Amino acid sequence: MNTYLYKQFYRNRAYITALVFLWLAGIMAIYTGKKFLERNHDIIAKSEAFQKESIRRNVQYHKDDLGLILYYVKLNLVNKTPQLAALNIGMRDLNPSIQGVTIRNLEEQRYNADFYNPSNAAAGNLDFSFVLVFLFPLIIVAFCYNLISEEEEKGTWKLLHVQSSRPGRLIDAKMRVRFMAVTAVYVVLLVIAKTWIGIPADLPFAVFMISGWLYIIFWFMLCRWIIAFRKSSAQNALILLILWVTMNFIVPMAGNMVIQKMYPVRESLKAVMQQREGYHNKWDEPKLPTMKKFYQAYPQFSKFTVEENDAFTWTWYYAMQHMGDMEASSSSRQYAEKMQKRNNAAVFLGYLFPNIHTQLTESRVAGTGMDNHLEFASALKKFHEKKRLFFYPLIFSGKNAEAVNWNDQAVESFEDSRNISLLQVFLPYLVLIILLFSLSQTKYRKLC
Amino acid sequence: MLKITDLHKKYNDFTALRSLNLEVGKGEIYALLGQNGAGKSTTINILLGLLKPTSGDAFINGVSVTGYPDRVKKDLAYIPETVLLYPNLTGLENLDFFSRIAGFEYSREQLSGFLNRTGLQETAHHKMLGGYSKGMRQKVGIAIALAKDAKVLLLDEPTSGLDPIATAEFTEIVRQLGQQGKTVLMATHDIFNAVSVASAIGIMKQGVLVQNLPSKAFTAEELQELYLKTI
Numbered sequence: 001m002n003t004y005l006y007k008q009f010y011r012n013r014a015y016i017t018a019l020v021f022l023w024l025a026g027i028m029a030i031y032t033g034k035k036f037l038e039r040n041h042d043i044i045a046k047s048e049a050f051q052k053e054s055i056r057r058n059v060q061y062h063k064d065d066l067g068l069i070l071y072y073v074k075l076n077l078v079n080k081t082p083q084l085a086a087l088n089i090g091m092r093d094l095n096p097s098i099q100g101v102t103i104r105n106l107e108e109q110r111y112n113a114d115f116y117n118p119s120n121a122a123a124g125n126l127d128f129s130f131v132l133v134f135l136f137p138l139i140i141v142a143f144c145y146n147l148i149s150e151e152e153e154k155g156t157w158k159l160l161h162v163q164s165s166r167p168g169r170l171i172d173a174k175m176r177v178r179f180m181a182v183t184a185v186y187v188v189l190l191v192i193a194k195t196w197i198g199i200p201a202d203l204p205f206a207v208f209m210i211s212g213w214l215y216i217i218f219w220f221m222l223c224r225w226i227i228a229f230r231k232s233s234a235q236n237a238l239i240l241l242i243l244w245v246t247m248n249f250i251v252p253m254a255g256n257m258v259i260q261k262m263y264p265v266r267e268s269l270k271a272v273m274q275q276r277e278g279y280h281n282k283w284d285e286p287k288l289p290t291m292k293k294f295y296q297a298y299p300q301f302s303k304f305t306v307e308e309n310d311a312f313t314w315t316w317y318y319a320m321q322h323m324g325d326m327e328a329s330s331s332s333r334q335y336a337e338k339m340q341k342r343n344n345a346a347v348f349l350g351y352l353f354p355n356i357h358t359q360l361t362e363s364r365v366a367g368t369g370m371d372n373h374l375e376f377a378s379a380l381k382k383f384h385e386k387k388r389l390f391f392y393p394l395i396f397s398g399k400n401a402e403a404v405n406w407n408d409q410a411v412e413s414f415e416d417s418r419n420i421s422l423l424q425v426f427l428p429y430l431v432l433i434i435l436l437f438s439l440s441q442t443k444y445r446k447l448c
Numbered sequence: 449m450l451k452i453t454d455l456h457k458k459y460n461d462f463t464a465l466r467s468l469n470l471e472v473g474k475g476e477i478y479a480l481l482g483q484n485g486a487g488k489s490t491t492i493n494i495l496l497g498l499l500k501p502t503s504g505d506a507f508i509n510g511v512s513v514t515g516y517p518d519r520v521k522k523d524l525a526y527i528p529e530t531v532l533l534y535p536n537l538t539g540l541e542n543l544d545f546f547s548r549i550a551g552f553e554y555s556r557e558q559l560s561g562f563l564n565r566t567g568l569q570e571t572a573h574h575k576m577l578g579g580y581s582k583g584m585r586q587k588v589g590i591a592i593a594l595a596k597d598a599k600v601l602l603l604d605e606p607t608s609g610l611d612p613i614a615t616a617e618f619t620e621i622v623r624q625l626g627q628q629g630k631t632v633l634m635a636t637h638d639i640f641n642a643v644s645v646a647s648a649i650g651i652m653k654q655g656v657l658v659q660n661l662p663s664k665a666f667t668a669e670e671l672q673e674l675y676l677k678t679i
Contacts, residue, residue: 004537004545011536155532159589162496162526163550163596165518170549 001170005177015178018139019185025135026189029128033086034197036125040081040097047076047098048411055406063401067314070391074100076411077383079376082367083199084208087128088359090368098411099380103391105324106384107275107332110377111268128193129362132212133355134248136182137219141240143178144223146233147171148447153233168444171227179220186216204365207420211365214429215358221436228443247355255356259345267335271328278327282320294319297326304396315396322388336374343370351428361425367416379414449474449631450495450600455504457490457655464490466655468504472648474599477622477632479642479663482652483679488635490655492602495633496526508600525598529605531589535578539563539588542577547595554595562591567617583614590621601625603634607641619645639675643668651678 009015055073062068079097101109148171151157161167190209199205222243227236282290287306295302306316325332350357363369394403450472457465465487472478480488493499495506497517506513508520533542543559554562563573566587577585586606593601603622607615615638623645626632636642642649643663649671651659658678666674 001545001548004534004541004548007541008534008536155528155530156534158496158498158528159526159531159533159546159592160549161498162521162524163546163592165521165551 002173002177005173009174009177009181015143015181018142019181022131022135022139022182022185023189025126025131026128026185027192029126029131030086030189030193030196032126033089033128033193036089036093036127037081037083037086037197040085040092044078044081044098044411047078047100051076051100051409051411055409059401059406066391066399066401066403067317067395069401070103070395072102073409074102075383075387075409076100077376077380078411078413079372079379080367080413080415082204083197084204084366085368086197086199087193087208088362088366088368089125089127090129090363090366091370091373092368093125095373095376099376101380101384101387103318103321103384103388105275105279105321106381107271107325107328108279110380111272128189129212129359132186132215132362133358136186136216137244137248137355140178140182140216140219140223141237141244143182144175144220144227145236145240146227147174147223148227148230149233149236152230166447168447171444171447172224175220175224179217182216182220183213186213203420207365207422207425208362211358211361211425211429214426214433215354217433218354218429218436221433221440225436225440225443228440228447230443247353251349251353252356255346255349259342259349262345263338263341265335265338265342267331267338271331271335274331275324275328279320279324282323287316290319290323291316293326294322297322298392301392301396304393318388318392318395336377339370339374343374346370354429354432357428365420371418372416375416375418376414383412383414449476449509450478450633451507452491452495453504453506455491455494455506456502457487457494457499458502464655465494465501468655468657470650470657470660472631472633474631475626475629476648477626477634477646479646479649480633480635480652481637481639481642481649481675482635485654486652486679487655488652489604491652492526492604492633492635495520495602496524497521523599525593525596525601527586527589527593527601527603527606529608530582531585531592533577533585533588536576538574538576539568539580539584540573542588543591543595546592550596552595552597559591559595562594563588565594566590566621583610583617586610586614586618590618594625598630600631600633603632603636605636606634607636607638615641639672640668643671651675653679 051074055069058069058072077099079099081092081097085092099110146153148157151160157167160170164170190212193199194201194205223240226239226243231239286308288308291306301315304315306313306319346356347360350360360369364371391404450470452468452470455465455468456463468487468491470478480491482488490499494501495508495513497513497520501514505515509523511519511523513520534545537545540556540559540563543562544554547554547559560570560573564570568584568587568591572580572584577588580588589606601622606622607618610618619641622632622634626645626647634642634646643666646663649659649661649663649666650657651661651674659674661671663671
C-alpha cells in the first residue's frame with residue numbers, strides 16, 4: 001500500500017516542484033550563511049593585523065607617552081562565531097562579533113561598532129532558520145491541508161471507507177509519505193550545510209537539527225488535527241494559513257509590543273548621557289573630588305597622587321574617564337537586566353509558540369541570540385577592566401612604551417560556554433506534539 | 449444475507465427514510481427504483497456505515513451495521529455511480545492499492561485476471577487512470593469489488609452515464625455475480641436494466657418502500673407504467 005502512496009505523491013508534479021523550491025530556498029539560505037560566516041571570519045582575521053599595526057604606529061609616534069598610546073590604541077575582543085551561526089545568523093548581523101575598545105570609558109564605546117552596512121541589516125538575511133520557521137510550514141500545509149477532504153471532494157472517500165476498516169490509518173500513511181519527503185529535504189540540506197560550511201558534529205548541531213525536526217513534526221501534527229475536523233479543502237487551507245500568519249507574524253509582533261511595554265528600556269541612552277556628563281563635567285571641577293572617588297574604587301592606585309593645579313596628568317585624565325563609567329554603571333546594569341528580562345519573556349512566549357521557540361533555541365545554540373549578546377557585553381566589560389588594571393599603573397607611574405610587551409596585546413576571544421538544557425529545549429515541542437496528536441486521535445478514531 | 453429492519457433516517461425536519469424493511473437473500477439481485485431524493489442512496493450510505501440511522505438497523509450476514517461497522521465492511525463491496533480512483537496510478541495499480549487496503553495481496557497475473565473478467569482491455573491495464581473513460585473506470589470499480597470477494601455488493605446507480613454497450617457489459621457482470629451467490633442491492637433509475645437483471649424490484653417514494661415486487665412478473669413496459677403511477 002505504501003508503495004502506491006509514494007507513487008501517488010511522487011507522480012504529482014506540484015509536490016515535486018514544492019520540494020525542489022524548498023530545497024533551493026534552503027541552499028540559498030546555506031549560501032547566505034556561508035557568505036556571512038566568511039565575511040565574519042575575514043573581519044576577525046583582519047582585526048588581528050589592524051590591532052598590531054595600530055600598536056606599531058602609536059608606539060612609533062608616541063613611544064615616550066604611554067598614556068597617549070593607550071588613548072588611541074583599540075584592543076579587540078572577539079565574540080567567537082560558531083560555524084553553526086551560518087544556519088542562524090540571528091542578531092549577529094546587527095550586533096558585532098568583534099568589538100575594539102580603548103581603555104577610556106566603556107559606555108561611550110559600546111555602540112561604536114558598525115562593521116556592516118545598516119541597509120543590509122534592514123533588509124535582513126535569508127538564513128536557514130528563516131527557511132525552516134517560515135517556509136517549511138507553508139509546504140507542509142500545502143501537502144496536508146486536503147489529505148481527507150481531497151478524498152471526499154474527488155469521490156474516493158466512500159470507496160476507501162468501504163475497502164479499509166481503518167481509513168484513519170490510511171490518512172496517517174499518506175501523511176507519513178509527506179513527512180518523509182519533507183524530512184528528507186531537511187536532512188539533505190543539513191548534510192550539505194555541515195559538509196559545505198564545516199559545521200562540527202557536536203551537541204549544539206544535534207540540538208539544532210533535532211529542534212528543527214521537532215518543529216516540522218509539530219506542523220504535521222497541527223495539520224493532522226485541523227484536517228480531522230473534516231472541513232472542506234478551502235476551509236482547511238484558510239484555517240492553516242491563518243494559523244501560520246498568526247504564529248509567524250501576529251503573535252511575535254504583538255508579543256514584542258507587550259514585552260516592550262512591560263520592560264521599557266530607556267537606560268541605554270541614559271547610560272551614554274550619564275557617562276558623557278560624568279566624564280566631561282569633571283574637566284570643569286576640582287581634581288581632588290574626582291581622584292577621591294577613583295581611589296575609593298581602586299585603593300591600590302592611591303599612591304599615584306594628583307595635585308590640585310592646572311597641569312594635565314594622565315592619572316587625572318583616566319580617573320575622569322573612569323568616573324564616566326562609574327556614574328553610568330547603575331543605568332548600564334539596569335539596561336542589561338531589562339534586556340535579560342525581555343529575553344526571558346520571549347523565551348516564555350516560545351514555550352507556547354514553537355516557531356518562536358525554534359528561533360530562540362537555534363539562535364541560542366548558534367550563539368547568535370540576545371543571551372549571547374548580553375554575555376558578550378558582560379565579557380567586554382571584564383576585558384575592558386582587565387586592560388585598564390594592566391595599563392593604569394604603567395601609565396600613572398610615567399612609564400614609556402618600552403615598559404609593555406606589546407606582543408602580549410593580541411586580540412582576545414570570548415566563547416559562549418553556557419550549558420544547553422535539553423529538557424528546556426525539547427519539552428515544549430513534545431508537549432504540543434503529544435497534545436495535538438491526542439486531540440486529533442479522538443477524531444481519527446471516528447473516521448473508522 | 450442482507451436484512452433491513454425498521455430503518456429511519458431524519459435530517460432535522462426532513463425524513464429521508466421511513467420505516468424501511470427489506471430482505472435480500474444469497475444470490476439475489478434487488479433493484480431499488482425511485483426518484484432523486486427517494487432514499488435509495490441514504491439506504492446504501494447507512495449500509496456502508498457512512499451514515500448513522502435515526503432508528504432501526506440493518507444486518508449483513510447477520511452482523512449489525514450500526515453495532516459492528518468494521519466487521520460488516522469485510523463482507524461489503526461498493527460501486528458508486530461514478531467510480532473515482534487515483535488518476536496518477538494505472539488501472540492495475542489502483543486495483544492493487546484498493547485490494548491491499550482491504551487486506552488482499554494478489555499477484556500481477558491475478559490482478560490482470562480481475563480486470564480481464566470485467567472486459568477491460570489488456571492494453572489499458574497499465575495506462576494512467578487519468579486517461580480512462582467513465583466505462584473503463586466502472587470496470588476497474590467492478591474489479592475492485594471482485595478482488596474483495598465480498599458477499600454483498602452495493603451498487604449506487606452504477607450504469608448512469610454509461611453508453612449502451614458498457615451498460616450491457618456491466619449488467620452481464622452483475623448477473624454473473626448473482627449466479628455466483630453474491631447478494632446485490634442496486635439503486636438505479638434504469639427500469640429496463642432493473643427488469644433484465646434483478647430478481648426483485650422495490651420502488652421508493654419519499655423515504656418509503658411503496659412497492660416490493662418480483663421482477664419476473666413484469667415486462668419493462670409494465671414496470672415503467674407501474675413506476676410512473678407509483679411516484
